[in-house]
Amino acid sequence: MATIHIAGEPRFGGLYQDCARCGHVFQDYTGGEVMTLEEDAGLGIPYWTVGNRIAVNGNASWNIPDGEPLEDDETECRPTS
Numbered sequence: 001m002a003t004i005h006i007a008g009e010p011r012f013g014g015l016y017q018d019c020a021r022c023g024h025v026f027q028d029y030t031g032g033e034v035m036t037l038e039e040d041a042g043l044g045i046p047y048w049t050v051g052n053r054i055a056v057n058g059n060a061s062w063n064i065p066d067g068e069p070l071e072d073d074e075t076e077c078r079p080t081s
């Protein structure tokens, strides 16, 4: 069972990225000390391309091409607001 998210704007050079729709956190390497880091510090950390559809199933995540229909076990995430 995979949930489809939308990659949001990466922050702090890719240390932090969440879903633009529901806020699901894709990655967070900030250790909770977000405010000590400058935006786009150029750390070379890989992150999802903004606006891409990202399937998440447990610890696994992968990119889904635009326009590709969902599999039976895939559902879109729901906006939180």
Ligand SMILES: [Zn+2]
Binding pocket: 004, 005, 006, 019, 020, 021, 022, 023, 024, 077, 078
């Ligand atoms: Zn989401």
